[in-house]
Amino acid sequence: MNELESYIHHHFGISQDDCQKVSGLFKPEVIEKGNYFLRTGKFCNKLSFIESGILRVFVKLPEKEVTQWIGTAGYFITDLQGFMFRNTSRFDIQALTPTRLFTIDYEAYLTMGRLVPKWHEFEKLFTGKCFVMMENRIMDLISLTAEDRYQKLFEQNRELFNQVPLQYLASMLGMTPETFSRIRRKMVS
Template sequence: MNELESYITSFWNITGTDLQQVASFFQPQTIQKGDFYLKPGKICNSLSFLRSGLMRVYLIDDNGQEITQWIADKGGFITDLAGMLFNDASRCYIQALTDCDCYTLNRTDYNALEKTVPKWHQLEKLFIARCFIFMEQRVFSLLSMSAEDRYKWLFNYNPSLFNEVPLQYLASMMGMSPETLSRIRKRISS
């Protein structure tokens, strides 16, 4: 079982022929550092599993400020669900922060899975529910946690990000200024 199959199994809890069929639709893809997976106004036509590397999802607000929504890393999926599922134009950028190796499923193959894998609708529903739950948790943390608690949550969730991602992106993702992040890091490390 390769890493894609292992991740599909752990995420969607499928095995056997269904697993092999789902995995067979994903194709290897390399995205170079700095290249865009998606830009605003474009429709996302793919869903990718990151084998390695980091991708940043961000918006530019009305004041020209970049607001990082998320940093995806090894073992995570990257897409714009509104585009992938509803054909809506994206509002965000998705950019490779490092060279990235992915397994990518295009929209045509994604839609073909419902004919190939009998329980695909159940699997898709589970995938979307997990995405929604994770987003709910992030929104709750931004609204209810202090800046220090948000830092601790992200550090506990993925400490390697703090060595691999520019701190201004992490600060933005946590809803704080880079200066606030620096003060929190200094306070916690002393």
């Protein structure tokens, strides 16, 4: 069982046989460091599971870039709004490290319901998990202090602090690089 099959089986309770049917629709993809998974204004025609590597989801504003998410191994990556509703992407998604993915294109994604009869139940669960994750991020941004957001990210994804430029982490946490550095110095001492 590969990482994708293991994830699907563990998080959605799909049988091993159905996991193999689903994972068979995903194709290996490699993105070199600095290359893009998706560019703003392009149609998002793929959904990928990150096997290894780090991807940054961000938007370019006139005065700055804002990091929306840092995707790591064991997570799915796409512009969900673009993928599901066939809109152009609002985000750039760029590899911060060499990245290995399992990728399914939109047309293959649509065939899952025929291959796995219970797929639509699992799809609702997947979309629900994405929604809850975003709700939790929003709640953290509006209810936690900058120090608490920093500490939570550090506890959950300690490895990012050595692999991702700190200004990207600061942006994802909704703070300036200066505030991030001040908190980091305080936490280290």
